[in-house]
Amino acid sequence: MTAYVLRRLFQMALALLGVSIIVFSLIHLVPGDPVRVALGTRFDPDVHAALTKRAGLDRPILVQYFSWLGDAVRGDLGVSFRSGQPVADLLFERLPATITLAVAALFVALLVSVPLGILSAVRSGSKLDYGATAASQVAVSVPDFWAGIMYILLFSLSLRWLPPSGYVSFSDDPVEWLKHLTLPALTIGLISGSILFRFIRSAVLEALHQPYTRTARAKGLTERQVIWSHVMPNAWIPIVTVVGLQLGFLLSGVIVVEVIFAWPGLGRLALLSVQDRDFTVLQGAVLLIAFVFLSVNLIVDLLYGYLDPRVRQK
Amino acid sequence: MSDPVLSVNELTVSFGTRRGRAKVVNNFSYDVGEAETLAIVGESGSGKSVSSLALLQLLPTPPARVEGRALFRGADLISMTKSEIRGVRGNRVAMIFQDPMTSLNPVRTIGFQLMEPLKIHMGMSDTAARARAIELLDTVGIPSPGGRVDDYPHQFSGGMRQRVMIAMGISCSPDLLIADEATTALDVTTQAQILDEIRRLQEEMGLAVIWITHDLGVVAGIADRVVVLYGGSMMEESVIDQIFDERRHPYTRALLESVPVSGGDRPHRLKAIQGLPPDPTRLPPGCPFAPRCRHAVERCSNDAPRLRAPAEGHRVACHLDPADFHD
Numbered sequence: 001m002t003a004y005v006l007r008r009l010f011q012m013a014l015a016l017l018g019v020s021i022i023v024f025s026l027i028h029l030v031p032g033d034p035v036r037v038a039l040g041t042r043f044d045p046d047v048h049a050a051l052t053k054r055a056g057l058d059r060p061i062l063v064q065y066f067s068w069l070g071d072a073v074r075g076d077l078g079v080s081f082r083s084g085q086p087v088a089d090l091l092f093e094r095l096p097a098t099i100t101l102a103v104a105a106l107f108v109a110l111l112v113s114v115p116l117g118i119l120s121a122v123r124s125g126s127k128l129d130y131g132a133t134a135a136s137q138v139a140v141s142v143p144d145f146w147a148g149i150m151y152i153l154l155f156s157l158s159l160r161w162l163p164p165s166g167y168v169s170f171s172d173d174p175v176e177w178l179k180h181l182t183l184p185a186l187t188i189g190l191i192s193g194s195i196l197f198r199f200i201r202s203a204v205l206e207a208l209h210q211p212y213t214r215t216a217r218a219k220g221l222t223e224r225q226v227i228w229s230h231v232m233p234n235a236w237i238p239i240v241t242v243v244g245l246q247l248g249f250l251l252s253g254v255i256v257v258e259v260i261f262a263w264p265g266l267g268r269l270a271l272l273s274v275q276d277r278d279f280t281v282l283q284g285a286v287l288l289i290a291f292v293f294l295s296v297n298l299i300v301d302l303l304y305g306y307l308d309p310r311v312r313q314k
Numbered sequence: 315m316s317d318p319v320l321s322v323n324e325l326t327v328s329f330g331t332r333r334g335r336a337k338v339v340n341n342f343s344y345d346v347g348e349a350e351t352l353a354i355v356g357e358s359g360s361g362k363s364v365s366s367l368a369l370l371q372l373l374p375t376p377p378a379r380v381e382g383r384a385l386f387r388g389a390d391l392i393s394m395t396k397s398e399i400r401g402v403r404g405n406r407v408a409m410i411f412q413d414p415m416t417s418l419n420p421v422r423t424i425g426f427q428l429m430e431p432l433k434i435h436m437g438m439s440d441t442a443a444r445a446r447a448i449e450l451l452d453t454v455g456i457p458s459p460g461g462r463v464d465d466y467p468h469q470f471s472g473g474m475r476q477r478v479m480i481a482m483g484i485s486c487s488p489d490l491l492i493a494d495e496a497t498t499a500l501d502v503t504t505q506a507q508i509l510d511e512i513r514r515l516q517e518e519m520g521l522a523v524i525w526i527t528h529d530l531g532v533v534a535g536i537a538d539r540v541v542v543l544y545g546g547s548m549m550e551e552s553v554i555d556q557i558f559d560e561r562r563h564p565y566t567r568a569l570l571e572s573v574p575v576s577g578g579d580r581p582h583r584l585k586a587i588q589g590l591p592p593d594p595t596r597l598p599p600g601c602p603f604a605p606r607c608r609h610a611v612e613r614c615s616n617d618a619p620r621l622r623a624p625a626e627g628h629r630v631a632c633h634l635d636p637a638d639f640h641d
Contacts (some may be wrong), residue, residue, distance in 0.1 A: 215427075216419065218411075222400065234420065307421065308420075
C-alpha cells in the first residue's frame with residue numbers, strides 16, 4: 001500500500017511537471033507583453049526596459065522556466081506583475097473561498113443526487129423516476145450563468161431573502177457567511193447534482209440487475225437489506241469516481257459562477273490574471289488547480305482500495 | 315409416492331411485451347417428493363429457469379404475471395405475501411444459480427454471504443453464524459475453511475464458488491433445493507464433483523432437488539425423474555430409466571439424438587433439431603413442437619395435445635403413439 005501511494009505521488013509530481021511546462025510555454029507563446037499592460041498609459045521605453053530586466057523577461061525562455069521552476073518547488077511562485085504581492089499569498093488568500101464554495105456545492109449536489117438517484121433506480125419506471133430524470137435533464141441543460149442570474153433575480157431582487165453577491169468569511173459572521181454562500185452553492189450544486197444523479201441512478205440500476213442481487217433476494221433478505229448490503233456496496237465504486245471528478249472540478253474554481261456572484265475564489269483570480277497578462281499569478285493558479293485536481297484523484301483511487309477488495313489485492 | 319414436498323399445479327408465467335403477452339410457461343404441473351431429484355430439461359427459452367424463479371417470486375411483477383399454484387408442504391408459494399415468501403427463500407427452499415462467477419457479491423466476504431441466511435432465518439449470533447459458516451465450507455469440501463471464510467469471491471475458483479453457493483443453499487437445511495444450471499459453467503471434472511456433493515448431501519439431509527439443465531448427460535447421472543419442457547409446455551414426464559427408451563415423445567427423442575456420443579463405430583453428423591424454438595408471443599395454436607416435428611400430422615398444428623399417461627410413471631403430450639414412429 002505504501003509503495004502504491006509513493007508510486008502515485010511520483011506520478012503526480014511528473015504530471016505537475018508536465019502541467020508546468022505546458023502552462024509556461026503557452027503563456028509565453030501567447031502575444032501580449034505583461035510589462036506593457038502593467039504600464040498602461042504611462043508607457044515609457046526606458047521604464048519598460050528596466051522593468052523587463054528586473055522581472056528577468058529579457059533572459060532566454062529556458063532560463064526563465066528553470067529559475068521559475070526552482071523557486072516554485074520551494075514554494076516561491078514569484079510576485080504579481082499587477083500588485084507586486086507574492087503569488088503564493090494571493091493564491092492562499094483565495095483558496096478558502098474556493099474550498100468553501102466547492103464543499104458547499106458538493107454538499108448540495110450529494111443531498112439531492114444520492115437519495116433521488118437510489119430511489120429512482122429502485123423504483124425505475126415510476127413517476128418519481130421519470131420526474132427526477134426529466135428535472136435533471138433540465139438542470140444539466142441550463143447554463144450556469146443563466147441559472148445564477150435567475151436565482152439572483154428571484155431570491156435577491158424580488159424576494160430579498162439573500163444577498164446577490166459577495167463573500168463574508170465564516171469567522172467574521174457565520175450567518176452572513178451562510179447567506180452569501182447559499183446562492184452560488186445552489187447554482188453549481190444543482191448542476192453538479194444533476195450529473196451525479198444520472199450516474200448514481202445508472203450505477204444502482206446496474207448493480208440491481210446483477211446475479212448477486214438475485215442471490216441476495218433468494219436468501220430471504222428484505223429489499224432494504226438487499227439494497228444496503230449488496231447493491232450499494234457495489235454501486236458506490238463507480239459513484240465515488242464521479243463524485244471525485246466533480247469535486248476536482250469544483251475545487252478548480254468555477255469561473256463563471258465566481259464572477260457572477262463576485263466570489264473571491266481561484267477561478268476569478270485566474271480570469272483576472274489573464275485579463276491583466278499577470279502571468280506569474282496565472283502560472284501559480286493553474287499549477288495550484290492542477291495540484292488540487294490530482295490530489296482529489298489520488299484520494300479517490302485510495303478510496304477504491306477501501307471499497308473494492310479486488311483492487312486492494314493488486 | 316408419499317406427500318410431495320412441492321406440488322406445482324397449472325403454473326403459467328407470462329410477460330407483458332410491446333408485441334403482446336409472451337407466454338413463457340404454460341400450465342406446467344409437476345410434483346417433487348421427499349429426497350427425490352426431478353430434472354427439468356429443455357433448450358434455452360423453454361421456460362425452465364423462469365418457472366423456477368416464479369416459485370420463489372423472484373420474477374419482477376410486472377412485467378411478469380404468474381398464475382397457478384405451487385403447494386410447498388401445503389402452502390401456496392405463488393400467493394404468499396412478501397414477508398411470507400422471504401421466510402421460505404433460502405430457508406425452506408434454496409436456489410443455486412448458473413454462473414458462480416457473478417452470483418456471489420464481489421465486495422462481500424464469503425463468510426458474510428454465508429452468514430446472512432443463518433442470521434436471518436435461524437436467528438444466529440455473529441459468532442455462531444461464523445462458526446457454522448466454517449463448518450458448511452468444510453461440508454462442501456473447501457480445504458482449510460477457517461482460513462478461507464474471510465476471503466472474497468475473486469480469491470476462489472469457479473468450482474469453489476459453486477461449492478460456496480451450495481453451502482449457502484443448504485445452510486438452513488432446506489426441504490427443497492433448486493439448482494438452475496448449477497454445473498453448466500463448470501468443467502466436466504468439477505461438474506462431476508459438484509454432482510457427487512449434491513447427491514451426498516441429499517442422502518444425508520433427505521433433500522428434494524429440482525435440477526434444471528439442458529444437459530442430458532447430467533440428468534442421467536443425478537435425476538430420479540425427468541420433465542421435458544418445450545416452448546413453456548411440458549412435453550413429457552418420465553422416470554429416469556425409461557427416458558432413454560424408444561417409446562418417447564418426438565421432441566425428447568430429437569433432444570436425445572442431438573447429444574454427441576463418444577466412442578461410436580464411425581464418425582457421424584450430430585442430428586440437430588431443424589428450425590427454432592417458438593416465439594412466446596406467437597405460440598402456435600396446436601402443439602408448440604409441431605412446426606419442427608418430423609412426425610407432425612395436420613391435427614398437431616391445430617389442436618394442443620393434452621398430457622396422457624400411457625404407463626405408470628410416464629406422462630406424454632402427443633397425439634401420436636410413439637409405437638407408430640418409423641424413422
